[in-house]
Amino acid sequence: MTEQSNHAIVYGAxxxxxxxxxxxxxKQYPESGTFSxxxxxxxxxxxxSRSYWPETDATGPKLExxxxxxxxxxxxxxxAESLKDKLEDIASVTHVYYLVFTAIADDIEEVDTNLRMMRNVIHAHERFSPNLxxxxxxxxxxxxxxxxxxxxxTPPLQEDMVSNLPPDYAATVVYPAYRKLLNEASEGKSWTWCEVCPDAIIGFTPNGSQFSLALHWAQYLSLYAFNHGKGPNAPSAQDAIVKIPFPGNAAGANSLFTPxxxxxxxxxxxxxxLNPDTCGQGNLFNIADHQKPCTYGELWPKLAEWFGLEGVGPADESESNLNTLKVGELPDSTASLPPGEYISSHKEIFLRHGCENAVTAGVGAGHRQLDSVGYWLTFDRQMSLEKIRKTGFEGDKDPVGAWIESFEMFRKAGLIL
Ligand SMILES: NC(=O)c1ccc[n+]([C@@H]2O[C@H](COP(=O)([O-])OP(=O)(O)OC[C@H]3O[C@@H](n4cnc5c(N)ncnc54)[C@H](OP(=O)(O)O)[C@@H]3O)[C@@H](O)[C@H]2O)c1
Incomplete structure (x- = not known):
């Protein structure tokens, strides 16, 4: 390796x-030769062969x-020893990207388990990666x-607010524990660290993902379109407009957020x-595609349109549950079947049309929480992007683009019709 070439290790790849x-x-972001x-x-x-990562040639970075x-x-x-034995070259690792998360019903156990996993990784690299x-x-x-x-x-949410999180609640979230671990481990060392804070993350995985709202809604919209004569493979193509209501209530459709x-x-x-002087030292950065917040109500018609459907407002007008539902809770009754239940009822359609991957690699355990998004997230929660914009990182992009690119990849990977 040349002096400038870096070795990235990605946990939760x-x-x-x-x-x-x-x-x-x-794809050699940010430029060719940065990582070997x-x-x-x-x-x-x-x-x-089913990872959907680009192939690289001899001039690109080597993938293990x-x-x-x-x-x-x-x-x-x-x-640490077992990790060292599994990797070709732990000693040359320079950059650790840690994306592992496992959801556990008991919050305290979830914090303990996730903290233990990160600690294992950090201690292993401290021991065997002198160039970290x-x-x-x-x-x-x-x-x-x-x-x-x-x-x-009260939004806009700003990075310094995290230090005022009520202690009882903070104990149920692993991020403060990660910060403490990384602060202690990096003190006086030649490596540093940072954290980003996203709200909903929109993207593709070939293997499913526990909390992918884009995959969850794409599978719902795909099956709904099929059952109403729209989209590829639909048994009897329909010209008539097919409406699909937003899966939530009015407050869920109208609350502001920054995906x-x-x-x-x-x-x-x-x-x-790659910019440790400005972005390291345990800095936390809010992140989103666009500074101007959006609403699920605005996005829904654009997402439905990709499937040949007309996305309309929520069928549930009632707001009797406004700001009382906990994460993962749904009202006692909903005007239409929640997406996860709709997918479960119709998933054999995926199998009949060669989309086995859609059944084996969906959102799994996260489906209840994803079903509740439109009913539970009934309050504004947009973030300020002032701090990240000062780093010189790239600017705004249309938040709809990520959904459409994900849908295209889901179709390619057989995760939707
Ligand atoms: N999804 C969202 O919308 C969202 C929103 C805000 C924040 N976040 C946060 O972003 C972080 C990453 O989330 P994500 O949505 O990218 O997660 P994800 O798609 O569910 O991926 C989690 C990763 O963790 C790995 N993993 C889980 N248990 C593991 C174990 N015991 N050993 C090794 N690897 C393990 C999984 O590997 P396998 O696939 O191989 O099991 C997977 O690659 C989390 O801290 C999450 O809270 C997510």
């Missing part, structure tokens, strides 16, 4: 942000894919208290890691 980081690095080696780590098996790395499997020195320069990871707006019905802070594409997040994590 099969996830929403992780897949995109590997994709961007293989990319090590992509996954837990579940990932077949490289290592699957079957369960970060909970062992701890401390035992984990940067560690980057995404937190999320859960860290601004959005899991409290009605939210915690981010996985690509924007991936690019910023790389950008930040």
């Amino acid at each position: 099969s996830g929403l942000v992780g897949w995109s980081i590997v994709d961007q690095l293989l 080696k990319i090590t992509a780590i996954t837990n579940r098996p990932l077949d490289i 894919l290592v699957s079957g790395v369960d970060l909970r499997h062992a701890d401390g020195p035992t984990f 320069r940067f560690v980057a990871f995404p937190g999320g707006t859960r860290g601004y208290g959005i899991y409290v019905p009605g939210g915690t802070f 981010a594409s996985s690509q924007t997040i991936a690019r910023f994590l790389v950008y930040a890691s």
Whole structure:
């Protein structure tokens, strides 16, 4: 390796942000030659021929894919030794991108398990990667208290608010524990770190993802279109307009938020890691595709249109549950079947039309939370992008673009019709 060439290791490379980081690095973001080696780590098996990452030639970075790395499997020195044995060259790693997350019903257990996994990774690189320069990871707006019905802070959400998170709530979120771990581990060392904070992340994964709203809604819209004579494979094509109501209530459709594409997040994590003086030292950056917040109500017609449908306002006018539902809760009754239940009822259509991947690699355990998005997130939660804009990172892009690019990739990967 030349002095300037870097070795990136991406933990959670099969996830929403992780897949995109590997994709961007293989496409040689930010410029050719910045990284000579990319090590992509996954837990579940990932077949490289079905990864949808670009192929590289001899001039591009070398990709090493290592699957079957369960970060909970062992701890401390035992984990570090086993990681070293699995990787071709842990010693040359310069940049760690940490995108692992496992959801557990008990919040405290979730914090403990996720913290333990990150600690294993950091300690292994501290021990075996003397050239380590940067560690980057995404937190999320859960860290601004959005899991409290009605939210915690008055938006726009600003980075310094996280230090005022009520302690009882903070104990249920892993991000403060990650910060403490990284602050302590990096003190006096030659590496530094940063965190980005996205709200909903819009992107593609070939293998499913627990909390991919884009995949969840795409599968719903795809099956709904098919059942109403729209889109590819539809049994009897219909010219008539088919309306599909927003899956939520009016407040869910009208509340302000700032979504981010996985690509924007991936690019910023790389950008930040190459600019440690301005972006390191444990800095937290809000991230989104556009400074101007949007609403799900505005987005819905544009998403439905891609499937040949007319997206209309919510069928549920009632706001009796306004700001009382907890994350993952739905009202006692909904005017139409929630997307996850609709998908479960009709998923054999995917199988009949060669989309086995759609059944084996959907959103899994996250579907209840994703179903509740339009009913639970009934309050404004937009973030300020002032801080990230000062770093010189790229500017606004149309937030609809990420959804459409994801839909195209889902179709290519057999995740929708
Ligand atoms: N999704 C969103 O909309 C959203 C919004 C805001 C913040 N966030 C935050 O962003 C971060 C990344 O989330 P994401 O949505 O990108 O997650 P994701 O798509 O579900 O990916 C999670 C990754 O973690 C890996 N993983 C899980 N358990 C593991 C284990 N025991 N050992 C090794 N790897 C393991 C998974 O690997 P396998 O696939 O191999 O199992 C997967 O690659 C999380 O902190 C999340 O809270 C997400």
